[in-house]
Amino acid sequence: MLDFFKQASGSHETTLAPPPAEPAEVRLNINGQQHTLQIAPWVSLLDALREYIGFTGTKKGCDHGQCGACTVLVDGVRINSCMTLAIMRDGQEITTIEGLSHGKELHPMQKAFIDHDAFQCGYCTPGQICSAVGLINEGKANNLEDIKELMSGNICRCGAYTNINAAIIQVKGEVQS
Ligand code: FES
Ligand code: FES
Structure with a gap:
């Protein structure tokens, strides 16, 4: 890769590596609280949450958009x-698993x-719950097949799918009743 940035010039070799990017100011409203960070522009939202702010409830599985x-x-x-x-995501409102409950009052999801014992190791669970809340917000899932399809981006290695569904x-049902 370094060779890509090097250019032979006669008997001299010039390095054309790009300069390091300046940290950028990013304002994130997370779970109702404002956080201002000075971070490199290539930091993912996931790393900002976990590594810079300490919201470790959000899990890193694949880091490639494959597991949810x-x-x-x-x-x-x-x-x-x-x-x-x-x-x-500067200026946008972000809700993580830590922000779904109100104090000791858990979110219905x-x-x-818990009611359906919908986890085993629990690693996928924060993502499953946030995704399920988003699914309900979307209002598109009308039956079990829809739920399976629209939750298919969230992988559970323990195979707790039946209970999650x-x-x-x-x-x-609670939302509709
Ligand atoms: S860690 Fe983001 S999709 Fe897997
Ligand atoms: S509960 Fe273990 S990966 Fe889903």
């Missing part, structure tokens, strides 16, 4: 936080996951 472990809500819409730069159906 890093799912958070941005202005109520679910996204893979490993696939977006923090600087792109968190309660439903049951939890989502419970919350969906």
